[in-house]
Amino acid sequence: MITFNDVSVSFEDAGEARTVDAVRHVSLHVPRGSVYGIVGGSGAGKSTLLRTINGLQPVSSGDVVVDGQSVPSLGRGELRELRKEIGMIFQHFNLAESRTVGDNIAFMLEAAGWESSAIDKRIDELLAYVNMSEKRGAYPGRLSGGQKQRVAIARALANNTKILLCDEPTSALDAETTASVLELLKKVNRDFGVTIVLITHEMEVIKAIADEVLVMNHGEAVESGHVYDVLTSPKSEFTQKLLAHTQNYHIPDDVWQSITGEIVRISYHGGSAVEPVITDTATKYGIGMNILHGRIEYIASRPVGVLYVNMIGNGDAVEAAKAELSARTAKIEVIKHDR
Amino acid sequence: MTGNISGFSALIEKAMVQTCYMTAASLVCSVVLGGALGLMMYLTAEPLFYRNRALNQLMSAVVNIIRSLPFLILMIFVLPLSKFIVGTKIGPDAVIVPLTIWATAFFARLAEASFAAVSHGVIEAYVASGASTLRVVVKILLPEARIALLKNITVTLISVIGSSAMAGLVGGGGLGDLAYRYGYQQYRTDIMLACVVILIIMVQLIQLLGDGIVARIKKKQ
Ligand SMILES: Nc1ncnc2c1ncn2[C@@H]1O[C@H](COP(=O)(O)OP(=O)(O)OP(=O)(O)O)[C@@H](O)[C@H]1O
Numbered sequence: 001m002i003t004f005n006d007v008s009v010s011f012e013d014a015g016e017a018r019t020v021d022a023v024r025h026v027s028l029h030v031p032r033g034s035v036y037g038i039v040g041g042s043g044a045g046k047s048t049l050l051r052t053i054n055g056l057q058p059v060s061s062g063d064v065v066v067d068g069q070s071v072p073s074l075g076r077g078e079l080r081e082l083r084k085e086i087g088m089i090f091q092h093f094n095l096a097e098s099r100t101v102g103d104n105i106a107f108m109l110e111a112a113g114w115e116s117s118a119i120d121k122r123i124d125e126l127l128a129y130v131n132m133s134e135k136r137g138a139y140p141g142r143l144s145g146g147q148k149q150r151v152a153i154a155r156a157l158a159n160n161t162k163i164l165l166c167d168e169p170t171s172a173l174d175a176e177t178t179a180s181v182l183e184l185l186k187k188v189n190r191d192f193g194v195t196i197v198l199i200t201h202e203m204e205v206i207k208a209i210a211d212e213v214l215v216m217n218h219g220e221a222v223e224s225g226h227v228y229d230v231l232t233s234p235k236s237e238f239t240q241k242l243l244a245h246t247q248n249y250h251i252p253d254d255v256w257q258s259i260t261g262e263i264v265r266i267s268y269h270g271g272s273a274v275e276p277v278i279t280d281t282a283t284k285y286g287i288g289m290n291i292l293h294g295r296i297e298y299i300a301s302r303p304v305g306v307l308y309v310n311m312i313g314n315g316d317a318v319e320a321a322k323a324e325l326s327a328r329t330a331k332i333e334v335i336k337h338d339r
Numbered sequence: 340m341t342g343n344i345s346g347f348s349a350l351i352e353k354a355m356v357q358t359c360y361m362t363a364a365s366l367v368c369s370v371v372l373g374g375a376l377g378l379m380m381y382l383t384a385e386p387l388f389y390r391n392r393a394l395n396q397l398m399s400a401v402v403n404i405i406r407s408l409p410f411l412i413l414m415i416f417v418l419p420l421s422k423f424i425v426g427t428k429i430g431p432d433a434v435i436v437p438l439t440i441w442a443t444a445f446f447a448r449l450a451e452a453s454f455a456a457v458s459h460g461v462i463e464a465y466v467a468s469g470a471s472t473l474r475v476v477v478k479i480l481l482p483e484a485r486i487a488l489l490k491n492i493t494v495t496l497i498s499v500i501g502s503s504a505m506a507g508l509v510g511g512g513g514l515g516d517l518a519y520r521y522g523y524q525q526y527r528t529d530i531m532l533a534c535v536v537i538l539i540i541m542v543q544l545i546q547l548l549g550d551g552i553v554a555r556i557k558k559k560q
C-alpha cells in the first residue's frame with residue numbers, strides 16, 4: 001500500500017547555515033490493511049516521515065509510493081486527488097473551532113464533490129459509527145478530548161478513505177480514553193480494511209494496536225518487523241532501551257534487603273502461560289518460588305511477560321531449577337545472589 | 340456671538356458627517372485591500388500554501404515603508420495623487436486616498452498576524468483533505484481568523500478616525516479640521532471642546548460595538 005524507498009528529508013535551518021537531517025535513508029513497506037506503528041523519541045523524524053505519505057512534506061531524496069503512485073512526482077492537482085483518499089488525525093485533534101461537529105465533517109465531503117443530499121446522510125452515518133450522534137450541532141470547544149478525537153476520526157474517514165495517518169492520536173488523552181480511541185481505530189481497520197500508519201512515543205500504544213512496527217532514532221530506521229518479534233527479541237540497543245521502560249520493575253529497597261535467597265528475573269514469551277512452568281519447577285525440585293513482581297501481557301494475542309521470582313531452597317536444587325527454567329523460558333537472569 | 344447656536348450646530352453636524360464619510364469610505368477600502376494584502380503575505384509565508392520568500396519580503400517592505408511615514412507626511416506626498424484619482428486635492432474626498440493607503444498598510448499587518456495566529460494544525464488538517472487553497476481559505480482560514488480580524492478592524496477604525504482628524508491641517512474637512520480652524524486658530528474653545536467630546540464618544544461607541552460582536556461570536560462557539 002505504502003512503500004518508502006530510501007527516503008531522506010532535510011531542512012535548511014534558516015538561522016544558521018546548517019541542515020537538519022530529519023529523515024535519513026528510510027526504506028519500508030506498509031502492507032495493505034495493516035496497522036503500522038512508528039515509535040521513537042522526540043525529534044526522531046516520525047512526523048516528518050508520516051507527512052511525506054500525503055505530500056504535506058516534500059522529500060529531499062528517495063521515493064514514496066502510495067497505491068502505485070509516486071507521491072513526489074505528482075502534480076498539484078493529482079496530489080489533491082490522492083489526499084482525498086488519505087485521512088489524517090492528530091495529537092491536538094485540529095478541528096475547526098468556528099464550525100460545528102457536523103460542518104467539520106461536511107467540509108471533507110464538499111471538497112470531495114459529494115452531492116449535498118448525500119452529505120447529510122453520510123454525516124449521520126459517520127457520527128453514529130463513532131458514537132457521537134448527539135453532538136452533530138455542537139462546537140468543538142464544548143467537547144472533551146476523547147470526543148474531539150472521535151469526531152476527528154469520523155472526519156478523516158468521511159470520504160471513504162483507504163489510508164489513515166495518525167500522528168500521536170492518544171498523546172493528549174488519559175489512559176482510559178486512550179484505550180477507547182485505540183479500540184475505535186482497531187475497529188476502523190477491521191470494518192473498512194483501512195490501512196493505518198500510527199506514530200507514537202509510547203510502546204504501550206504499539207503493543208495495543210500495531211501489527212508491524214518501525215523504530216526510529218535520529219531520523220534513521222533502527223529496526224522494523226512484526227510487533228511480537230521486535231518487542232520480544234529486539235535486535236538494536238536503542239529498541240532494548242525503549243523496551244526497558246516497560247519491562248523493568250523496581251522492587252522496594254526494604255523488600256530487597258529483607259529477602260533471603262536468590263532473586264531471578266525471568267523473561268517469558270511463548271504459546272502457553274508461564275505459571276505452570278513456575279509451579280512445575282518448584283514441585284519437581286522441592287524449592288520455594290515466590291513471585292515478587294512482574295507482569296504478563298498479550299502482544300498479538302501471545303503472552304509476553306517478565307517475572308521477578310525469589311528462589312528458596314538448597315543450593316543444588318536451586319541450580320537445577322534454574323537450568324530447567326532457562327530451557328523452558330526466554331531468559332533468566334540472577335539479579336540478587338544468595339548471601 | 341448672537342445667532343451662533345444654530346450656526347454652531349450646523350458646523351458641528353457638517354464636520355461630523357464629513358468625518359463619518361471619510362472614515363467609513365477609507366475603512367471599507369482598506370479592509371478589503373489590506374485584508375487581501377495581509378492574506379497574500381500569510382500565504383507566501385506558509386509552506387502549506389505558496390511559500391515565496393522574495394514576494395513575501397517585497398510586500399512586507401512596502402507595508403513597512405508606508406507604516407514608517409507619519410500620516411501627515413504621507414498625506415502631503417499623496418494628495419497630488421488624489422487629484423488623479425478623485426479629481427480634487429482638498430476636502431474629504433481628497434483625504435480618502437492617503438487615508439486608505441495608510442490604513443491599508445496598517446490593517447494588512449494586523450490581518451497577516453490574524454491569519455498567522457490560526458492554529459497551524461487546523462490548516463494542515465484541511466489542506467490534507469485535498470481541498471483547493473481557495474476552499475480552505477474561504478471556509479476555514481477566514482472563519483477561524485474572524486475574531487482576531489474583527490478586533491483588528493475595530494483597532495483600524497479607531498486609528499482611521501484619529502488620522503482623519505489630522506486631515507484638518509490640510510483642509511480636509513471633518514471634526515479635526517473644525518477643531519483646528521475654529522477651536523485653535525480662532526480661540527473658539529467651545530467648538531474645540533465639542534469636537535473632542537464627539538470624537539471621544541465615537542471611539543468609545545465603536546470599541547463597545549466591536550467588543551460586543553466579538554463576545555457574541557465567542558459565546559456561540
Ligand atoms: N519545518 C521544519 N523546519 C525545520 N526543521 C524541522 C521542521 N520540521 C521538523 N524539523 C526538525 O526535524 C526533526 C524531526 O522532527 P519531527 O517533527 O519529524 O520529529 P518527531 O519524531 O515527530 O518528534 P515529536 O515526537 O517531538 O513529534 C527535528 O529535529 C525537527 O526540529
Ligand SMILES: [Mg+2]
Nearest residue numbers: 046047048167
Ligand atoms: Mg511529531
